[in-house]
Amino acid sequence: MLTLEQVKTNEMVQAYMRLGNEYIGTIGAIEHNLSHAEYVSNLCYQILQQLGYSLREAELGAIAGYLHDIGNLVNRYGHGMSGALLAFDTLMEMGMEPEEVAAVMGAIGNHEEHAGGNSINVIGAALILADKSDVHRSRVRKQEISSFTPRDRVNYAVSDTSLSIDVENKLISLEIEIDTEVCSVMEYFEIFLTKMLMCRRAAQYLGCEFALLVNNNRLL
Numbered sequence: 001m002l003t004l005e006q007v008k009t010n011e012m013v014q015a016y017m018r019l020g021n022e023y024i025g026t027i028g029a030i031e032h033n034l035s036h037a038e039y040v041s042n043l044c045y046q047i048l049q050q051l052g053y054s055l056r057e058a059e060l061g062a063i064a065g066y067l068h069d070i071g072n073l074v075n076r077y078g079h080g081m082s083g084a085l086l087a088f089d090t091l092m093e094m095g096m097e098p099e100e101v102a103a104v105m106g107a108i109g110n111h112e113e114h115a116g117g118n119s120i121n122v123i124g125a126a127l128i129l130a131d132k133s134d135v136h137r138s139r140v141r142k143q144e145i146s147s148f149t150p151r152d153r154v155n156y157a158v159s160d161t162s163l164s165i166d167v168e169n170k171l172i173s174l175e176i177e178i179d180t181e182v183c184s185v186m187e188y189f190e191i192f193l194t195k196m197l198m199c200r201r202a203a204q205y206l207g208c209e210f211a212l213l214v215n216n217n218r219l220l
Helices: 004-008 011-025 034-050 055-067 079-093 098-109 122-132 150-157 185-191 193-205
Strands: 158-166 171-178 209-214
Touching: 004 011, 004 055, 011 034, 011 079, 034 055, 034 122, 034 158, 055 079, 055 098, 055 122, 079 098, 098 122, 122 171, 122 193, 150 158, 150 185, 171 185, 171 193, 185 193, 185 209, 193 209
Parallel strands: 171 209
Antiparallel strands: 158 171
16 A cells, blocks of 8 residues: 555655745745645544544545645646646556545545535545645745735734644634734634635534634634
8 A cells, every 4th residue: 555655755746746836936825835735644644533534544634635735836726636637647656546546636636615626535524624724824935014915914914723623522623823913803714714614514524513713713
């Protein structure tokens, strides 16, 4: 069975991910670097493991989480679908079983809210939750606040974020701390509403309720 460590050390994967992040940096997009890939990969694994899925499903989630932004090599827009195709070629070449490739492809191809992504399997649901929870000022590349897009401003306002799972009560909670001098709580909610609704549906797919708390105020 193909492992996460084998995927991480693959030369094509390393090159595609590094260059993809560099390419979208030229348009000022937030960081989609190895730190983000590692964060999402680890959190995908934790979500699936804590909810009682098999270790193999958790590892497939970790692989999907690590590769989910590989499509930035092609274009920032539609990177989920182009990333799914890049993952297909790479994972097949590395010898992954076809059904596992299909599961990872489906997850990667459905993680974008602007592309109509949906939770089509447990791996994809975990990926959505893990990816959308990585909001933090450290991901903003731009130096001048005057040049920030709304998404930049929201990310820059976030000083702390954590995703927790209450297995007993079947509750997945995303807790975020923001600097309200940079972005108001309601502005965060307005700008990221689509992402948060996507998270709620992902949690429901996993048999859980979703809670969003911003500065200790529950918004969902």
